Amino acid sequence: MTQALAFPVPSAAGNLDAFIQAANRVPMLSEEAEIQLARRFHEKDDLEAARQLVLSHLRLVISIARGYMGYGLPHADLIQEGNVGLMKAVKRFDPDRGVRLVSFAIHWIKAEIHEYILKNWRLVKVATTKAQRKLFFNLRSLKNGYEGDHSLNPEQTEEIATKLGVRPEEVTEMETRLTGRDLALEGYSDDGEEAFAPIDYLADSHYEPTQVMEARDHDSLQGEGLHHALEGLDPRSRRIIEARWLAEGETATLHDLAAEFQVSAERIRQIEVKALQKMRGLLTAA
Numbered sequence: 001m002t003q004a005l006a007f008p009v010p011s012a013a014g015n016l017d018a019f020i021q022a023a024n025r026v027p028m029l030s031e032e033a034e035i036q037l038a039r040r041f042h043e044k045d046d047l048e049a050a051r052q053l054v055l056s057h058l059r060l061v062i063s064i065a066r067g068y069m070g071y072g073l074p075h076a077d078l079i080q081e082g083n084v085g086l087m088k089a090v091k092r093f094d095p096d097r098g099v100r101l102v103s104f105a106i107h108w109i110k111a112e113i114h115e116y117i118l119k120n121w122r123l124v125k126v127a128t129t130k131a132q133r134k135l136f137f138n139l140r141s142l143k144n145g146y147e148g149d150h151s152l153n154p155e156q157t158e159e160i161a162t163k164l165g166v167r168p169e170e171v172t173e174m175e176t177r178l179t180g181r182d183l184a185l186e187g188y189s190d191d192g193e194e195a196f197a198p199i200d201y202l203a204d205s206h207y208e209p210t211q212v213m214e215a216r217d218h219d220s221l222q223g224e225g226l227h228h229a230l231e232g233l234d235p236r237s238r239r240i241i242e243a244r245w246l247a248e249g250e251t252a253t254l255h256d257l258a259a260e261f262q263v264s265a266e267r268i269r270q271i272e273v274k275a276l277q278k279m280r281g282l283l284t285a286a
Contacts, residue, residue, distance in 0.1 A: 019076075023061075026056050028056055038094075042095075057105055060086070071117050077254060081116040084112050085113065086108065086109055089104055089109065092108075135166050135174050136174060139171070142160050152171070233278065239257075
């Protein structure tokens with residue numbers, strides 16, 4: 001599943017509810033047990049010990065991944081990427097530093113999820129520098145510190161730009177991208193879940209407004225540019241992209257496509273990533 005560790009870990013790409021229930025049934029480790037398992041893994045290459053460490057922390061991955069559902073990517077895929085980060089953390093965890101694995105693993109899990117979101121969010125490269133990535137993942141939470149749901153005023157924009165080390169116009173552009181996605185879903189009044197922003201429910205580009213700074217990108221993706229990029233893919237890659245990103249209604253999961261092509265869900269994810277990279281290159285050249 002990853003170069004970090006080579007042992008079977010339950011996949012979230014199948015029945016997500018069953019995976020979450022199974023993860024929550026795994027007992028949490030005491031500090032003493034955690035140290036013993038970590039030492040067994042590092043001193044004796046005991047993969048079963050490493051597997052127990054991973055399984056006991058799957059609920060952490062699920063919790064963290066849930067916080068990134070507002071970017072329009074399937075919860076199961078976010079969990080799968082977080083699992084990769086967890087395995088990397090287990091490989092690097094030093095039990096003699098006096099830090100629990102849960103604290104150490106958070107960074108690795110988030111880093112893997114962040115990378116996945118930045119590579120796949122709407123096929124558009126929205127953040128390139130470290131400061132822009134920080135802006136991408138923190139703008140919505142910083143906006144919550146201001147009263148009201150209105151757009152940021154110049155003073156607030158300047159304040160956020162200073163905090164995150166970016167230019168005010170970058171804050172304005174990112175706010176346009178993110179709030180544009182929210183506005184597309186605010187018309188639904190029967191959600192019955194007032195505790196969550198509309199963006200937490202759906203992310204369907206078919207209902208997204210093509211205005212302000214997104215107009216050119218959207219038109220290119222939905223028109224001749226997208227057709228040209230899809231024509232550049234092999235049949236299997238094109239089928240995966242169309243099923244995962246362009247389907248009307250419910251999109252296919254990694255597990256669905258894995259069954260269709262009789263390969264692993266991880267292999268489907270690898271093909272998807274390469275196909276998206278190729279499409280970006282074709283769209284840029286168009």
